[in-house]
Amino acid sequence: MDDTKQAEGAGRRRITQADVAQHAGVSTGIVSSVINGRDYGTIGFGERTRxxxxxxxxxLGYVPNIAARSLARGGNRLIGVFTPGPLLRPGANDGGGAFLTGIEEEAGRAGYHLLLFTGPAPAAGRRSVYSGGVNTLQLADGSVLIGADTFPGDMARLAAESYPFLLVGERDAPGARGPPPSPTW
Known part of the structure; x- marks a missing residue:
């Protein structure tokens, strides 16, 4: 087995763009340009390189490092959905599934992935965006908050942090100051 091929198994090194470049006989810049579908002007290539x-x-079984890619482009292409309680209830005809399907379809059309945020419910029975004191939605570029009237303190903190969110629910909840910022995605 080739020493550079280590695609599976515990303890094996992750294949990098440098590995791909060495294997293909090109520079890492060319590999990055090809994989990301970008032409940086000074780096040109044709099919014989691609x-x-x-x-x-x-x-080699190369898989892009999603964390590095997200860091480089300044976003994850993720839209979060957060509710203070269960959105989907087996056997319930409350429209939660259809609503979530609509969000998923629109996210896909815009080139985003959808991430449903859940978490442990404290004694009060309602989830908080700030579980453990940290904004758990930060992984997403922005989020849809459903039923936000039940976590008004979270909305005020998100607005203060300029975190992009879309509110679906009552807007006159105690602790919510004005409309939420417009989503930037």
Whole structure:
């Protein structure tokens, strides 16, 4: 087995773009450009360069590092959905599933993934965005808050942090100051 191929198993090193570049006989800049579908002006390439890069990606089992990619582009392409209680109830005909399906479809059309945030309910029975004192929604670029009238303190903190969110629910909840900021996605 080739020493550079380590796609599976515990304790094996993650394949990097440098590994792909070495295997394909090109620079890491070319690999990055090909994988990300970008032409940076000074780095030009044709099919004779692209094909060996993609062949090396397949042969080595390269998988992009999502965290690094998100950091480089300044966002995760994730829209969060958060509710203070269960949105989907087995056997219930409350429209939660249809509502979530609508959000999912629109997120997909805009090129985003959908992430449903849940968490442990404290003694009061309602989840908080700030479980453990930290904004748990930060993984997403912005979030849809459903039934936000039940966690008004969270809305005020999100607004103060300029975290993009869309509120679906009562807007006159105690602790909520004005409308939420417009989502930036």
């Amino acid at each position: 094909d060996p890069v993609w062949r090396s990606v397949r042969e």
